[in-house]
Amino acid sequence: MSRFGEVDDQYDPHALEQRVFEYWDDVDAYKQTVEHRSDGESFFFVDGPPYTSGSAHMGTTWNKSLKDVYLRFFRMQGYDVTDRPGYDMHGLPIETRVEEQLGFENKKDIEEYGEENFIEACKEYADEQLEGLQSDFQDFGVWMDWEDPYRTVSPEYMEAAWWGFSKAAERGLVEKGHRSISQCPRCETAIANNEVEYEDVEDPSIYVKFDLQDREGSIVIWTTTPWTIPANTFVAVDEEGDYVGVRAEKDGEEELLYVADAKHEDVLKAGRYDDYEVVEERSGEEMLGWAYDHPLAEQVPDRVDAEGTHEVYAADYVDTHGDGTGLVHSAPGHGEEDFERGRELGFPIFCPVGGDGVYTEEAGKYEGEFVKDADPEITSDLEAAGALLTSETVTHSYGHCWRCDTGIIQIVTDQWFITITDVKDELLDNIEDSDWHPDWARDNRFRDFVEEAPDWNVSRQRYWGIPLPVWTPEDRDDDEDMIVVGDRDELAERVDQNVDPEDVDLHKDTVDDLTITEDGTTYTRVPDVFDVWLDSSVASWGTLNYPSDDSRFDDLWPADFILEAHDQTRGWFWSQLGMGTAALGESPYKEVLMHGHALMPDGRAMSKSKDILIDPHEAIDRHGRDVMRAFLLSNNPQGEDMRFSWDGMQTMENHLRTLWNVFRFPLPYMRLDEFDPRETTVDAVADDLELVDEWVLARLQSTKQTMTDHFEDRRQDKAIDALIEFVVEDVSRFYVQAVRERMWEEEDSASKEAAYATIYRVLRETVALLAPYAPFISEEIYGTLTGSQEYDTVHMCDWPAVDEAFVDEQLEADVAFLRAIEEAGANARQQAGRKLRWPVPRVVVAADDQRVVEAVERHTDLLAERLNAREIELVSPEDRWGELNYSAEADMSELGPAFGDRAGRVMNALNEARIDDPSLEALAAAVDDELEADDELEEAMVSFVTETPEGVAGTAFGLNGDDRGVAYVDASLTDDIESEGYAREVIRRVQEMRKDLDLDVEERIALDLEIEDDRVASLVDDREALIREEVRADELGAVEDGHRKEWDVDGVAMEIAIESLAAAEASE
RNA sequence: GGGCCAAUAGCUCAAUUAGGUUGAGCGCCACUCUGAUAAGGUGGAGGCUCUCGGUUCAAAUCCGAGUUGGCCCA
Incomplete structure (x- = not known):
């Protein structure tokens, strides 16, 4: 760009941004900027990888804009910043999308299509989605290393996951185990608890009587999952709880029912008993050991039947005041808590349900049925057995698969775990090693989450993921003697087949058939793939391609800074901490900035599926990239949600336009005077600086200080507020107003030079301060101000430092x-x-x-x-x-009682009084005529009013x-003042007429002036010199044609005509 | 059902470690000004500071309970 070149009259974001994109390409701006800082101190930022499905939405846009503003800021502060973007490309969401595209319904379809083909299809889909995101992010002006993003599907990255997992295994934190897990019966895989989404559904709600052995009566349980009754193993009570035996009568028959005292009325009402009576009071403790008959004994002959099962036990998950009956049907083969308690009690874990949600042979009569479909049959079997107290339906929230929306089931299966509960203390210690903004997010929310986190189930029975690097002895599937492979070299070395470590893709189809034979034992690979959260959990070293490239890990790790939304407390903030701790014993990040979500203008959450959203592309179409970014970045980034606002966008555009106008105002003058900013610096003209110059420079210093402080507190929103206030209030509305006349001076003057130097310095530093927020407009202004004299891009500039010489708090x-x-x-x-x-x-x-x-x-x-x-x-x-006088305003409500029928006269006197001292004494003296001897004026009666002179x-x-x-x-008038006033009126109108003709500022004119009122005409004559100078009129009274207009100036008629002298000469 | 966060003008937010008459910007209305300005200036309308209790001479601010919204967990 050429220095002080012509610029657009109007701020036009779209044209400007396109120019800047092209310019960046031309000069390789990004690469130069990175190179410029290559000797700086390292700063290791790790990008939380967005999942590659769909395009960028407002939340991702805010997230990446925040990352961009901080990365640019850190760069300007001199750091050599790691800025590799990442993409999270594995997992069920993509599998289900691809299944949809291919018209698949279940795993069998995939098997038939072929694992290899399916994985290839997933890869293609993920790659396509990645391209969409890449181009969006680049279009937002985000500067990251787009040529080399980390992709969780690349062999180097997958190897990083293998490595991390193998380190955890070395520390003894990997085990295979029976666990109760959430299973999606459609996807036929375990899903993580945090992938379960809760929705309201209608389910059966049944009360079931379990007949007691060795004593009269039944215990009553409640469940919304009749399909788990076949697996019933015991009933749990609260040891300390209060229970009652109720003798109840219905249709002439009497029975004895045991339920919690607090629930007996509800239960009996639900059972529609005619009458009932509490006949026993029992503590939970007294009921321990009571044995009962399994109500579906006939239908499920292979049911669990070990010593001590089908009895009453204590469990801490029982609530005698909650839902249900205070007696809890417990099936360790299903529920997580039931499972834990069942294991404590040493019971076999009976789960007659397969991964597809269909009953197995063990379920006897129900074999082959899908569990949810079996609910009615089980209910009627219970009724036939006389065990059903009542059957209703209930609407409650129930877990669903986050991807395919199928209702999940709790079953016990074999899964692989990282037993992070073994290192819980270490995890909690490591939390302390990271700084969070805001701090409450770490100390309340995140700590609570970590404290309660269970072991991490990392295995999924799926295809599109990183294969578990675990080989177990053939014909055995436990974790004894397992082999965990840590990288590709080790794989190639240990497997029986020929594998090229440079070449192997590592996806499931390439490793499934590999075997390891050692000491006469053959090992086969566990067929599972990793939970997709494990992928991103290793990003802190995956970003560095560690372990395959170990050149930077020692220097950089752990990450200096990560920045994501608050939903990542359960997600990436957690998975990284878990993995970092399990593998390396340390927190993989040092500083966390946690922002909120982007909400609709009315405060609702945005939702793509419900089509409730603001599309960032639309925001760009309406206002441009700089405006969108600056708007997003003017929101608090710490924990709070951001409401999108079109008004806010418009306001931001107005602010940027103000900056544009401030910037373009001095350009023509600087150009004309060949102002050289390298020679005429503020330091060079220090002696000629005028008060406003010193003042605006002082304001610039405090603005820089304020912004730096806010940035360091991670409140970039307050920083940009401070900058905008400086630009709009101080520079545009005050400074520019104050220096206009100095810039119009035709002669060279020290004062003009000082003004140039000052505004140049202000603008030059302002665009550096604005550059991280609005990189496009900043670039164009910078380029126009500096030409080829400085860097090729504003983004190479240092973050402006406070110049102590110009700090002046007193002046401010x-x-x-x-x-x-x-x-x-x-x-x-x-x-x-x-x-x-x-x-x-x-x-x-x-x-x-x-x-x-x-x-x-x-x-x-x-x-x-x-x-x-x-x-x-x-x-x-x-x-x-x-010269001030005072009058009083009387309050009749006070005067009335005090003065009776004289009140009216006193009031008039008070209101008319003019005194030069606002005191009761002076007032009393002024209204003396109306007052009698013992009258006393009081404060309450009057209020003083200042009377200014005419x-x-x-x-x-x-x-x-x-x-x-x-x-x-x-505001009194004199001839001299009227003379100048009318002259200024004339000047203003001539200026307007010059503008009508689109005359250049320098253009000389001829002026003709006719004023009817002789007095005014003579007053204006007195100021002829002033008028001629201001409007650049070389000739007076000689306009024949020209531009002619009638004016009315406060009732005085004037006729003004002007003509450009250049035009007049040309026409002669 | 539990945890965390938020709630102040139509909108976005302030209210200065730790109580002292609620403010700004934007928007709206009227007037005004204009040789950088889709600008600027002046005035105006607009608030039971979400509700209810409590502490205090005094509460937007501290405490308790609730309501609504967001996130997280079950």
């Missing part, structure tokens, strides 16, 4: 007062009906305190200029402005809500 405070006075003055002017264009003879500032006096004394000239006042008079706090209006000014004084504007 002074100007804050001046601006408050100016604001009050503008208000007073409006009250007095005098526009700013007309000078006023004086402004009187009545200061309430010494600080205001100091500010005004130090900067009287500036204040006079801003207020367009000929003179500033200062009244110090201990004095009162002598033609003067006053307005109070203050700072942060505290009144600090009053500004009085004396």
Whole structure:
């Protein structure tokens, strides 16, 4: 870009962004920036890999924008930043998508299609999805290493998972075990608890009577899963709970039922008993050991029947006041808690259900039926056996597979685990080694989650994932003597077949058939693949291609910084901690920034499936990338959700437009004067800097300090707020207004040079501060300001440091007062009906305190200029402005009782009184005529009102809500003031006419002026020189044709004509 | 059902370690100004600070209970 070149009149985000994209390509901006920092201190950022399904939504967009702003910030601070993006490409979500595309219904279809083909199809699908995300992220202007993302499906990455798992195995943390797990019967695989989604469904709700042996009566249990009754093994009670025996009567028959005391009314009501009576009170403890008959003994002949089963036991999962009866049907072959308790009690684990949710042979009569379909039959069998107390339905939340929405079932299967419960203390210790923003997320939420986390089931009975690197002795499937392979070299070395470690893909189809033979034993591979959460859990070394590339691991690991949304406490924050601790004994990250979710403008969650969303592409279409990014980044990134807002987007566009306008304002002048920013620096012109220059430079220093502090607190939102306030309030609305005339000066002057140097410095640093947020507009402004004199891209700049020479807190405070006075003055002017264009003879500032006096004394000239006042008079706090009078406003409700029928006259006197001291004494003296000897005026009767002299209006000014004084504007007219006022009116109109003709700023004109009112005409004549200079009129009164217009200036008719001299000459 | 977080103007948020008359920006309405400005300026409307209790001379702020929303867990 050429320095001070022509720029768009209007901020046009789309055209600008396209130009910048092309420019970045031309100069290889990203690569240069990375290279520029290659000698810096290392900073290891790890990208949490988005799952490759669908395109970028607003949440991902916010996430990547946040990453981008921090990575750019760290780079500007000099760090050599690791910025490899990642993609999470394995797992059930993609499998189910591909199954849908291929029209598959279950695993058999996959087997028929062929594992290899299916895996290939998944790979293709994942690759396609990755491309969509890649191009979106690049389109948002995110600078990461897009040429080399880490992909969880690459052999190097899969090897990183193998390595981590094998390290955990070396520490004895890998075991195969029987566990109760959540199973998706359609996907035929275990799914993690955190992949279970809960939805309300209607289910059976049955109360079942288990007849007691050796004593009269039945115990009553409640369940919403009749299909688990065949596996019933024991009944649990609360040892400390209160239970009752109830003798109940229905249809003339009587029975004795045992339930929790707190639940007996509900239960008997549900059973529609005619009448009942509590006949026994028992503690849970007393019921321990009671034996009962399995109600489906006939239907399920192979049911569990070991010593001590079908008896009552204590368990801590019983609640005598919750749902149900206070007696809990327990089937260790299904429920997780039942399983744990059953194991403690030493019972066999009976689970007559297969991975597809179909009863096995062990289920006797029900063999071959899908469990949920068997509910009605089981219920009617219970009824036939006289065991059904009642059958209803209930709507409750029930777990579903997060991908295919099938209701999950709890069954006990063999799975592989990383037994992180064995290192729980270490996990909790390692939490302490990471800093979180916000800190409560770590200390409350994350700690709670880790404390309660069970062992990690890492095996899935699926295809599209990283194969477990576990080989077990042929014909045995336990974890004794297992072999865990840690990398590809080890694989090639140990397997019986020929494998090229450089070449092997590592997916299931390439390793399934490999065997290992050692010491005469042949080992075969466990057919499972890893839980997809294990993939991303190794990202901290997978990003570095460790272990296949060990060049950087020692230097970089663990990660310095990660940044994800709050749903990752259960996800990636956790899985990484678990894996890092299991494999290496350390937290794999040092600092966490946890942001929230993107919500709809009305506060609802966005949802793609329900089509409730704001598409980032639409946001870009409407406002551009910089605006979207800056809007997203102006939201609190710490734990709180972000509401998207179109208004907020528009406001951000307005702010960026203001910056654009500030930037383009001085360009023509700088160009004309051949201003050289390298020679004419603020330091070079230090002696010529005027007050406003020093002030805006001081504000720049404090803005940099504020922004840096906020960035270091990870509150980039507050940082950009500070920057916008500086640009809009200080630079645009104050500084630029104040220096316009200096820039218009035609002659070279030290003052103009100082203004150029100042605004140049301000703009040059502002775009560096803005660059991480709005990289496109910053680039174009930077390029236009610097041409080829600096870096090729603003993103190579250092983060601007505070320049102590320009820090001036006193000046900042002074100007804050001046601006408050100016604001009050503008208000007073409006009250007095005098526009700013007309000078006023004086402004009187009545200061309430010494600080205001100091500010005004130090900067009287500036204040006079801003207020367009000929003179500033200062009244110090201990004095009162002598020209003020006071009147009183009487309160009749007080006067009435005090003065009776004289009240009206007193009131008039009070209201008419004019006194020069607002005291009751002075007032009493002024209305003396109406008062009688013992009358006493009281504070409550009146309130004092300040009366300004004729033609003067006053307005109070203050700072942060505290009144600090009053500004009085004396708007009286003199010939001299009218002369300048009318001259300014003429100038403004001529300027407007110049604009009509689209004249260049430098263009000379001829001016013709006719004013009917002789007095005004003569007043204007007095200012001829001023008018000629301001409107660049070389000739007066000689316009024949030209541009001619009639004006009405406050009732005075004028006719103005102008003509460009260049045009006039050309036509001659 | 449990945990965490949030709730202040129509919208987005402030209210300065630890109580002292609720503020800003945007939007809206009126007026005004304009040779950088789809700008700017002035004024205005707009709030039982989610509800109910408690502590206190005093609560948006501290405590308790609830409501709504978001996330997490079951």
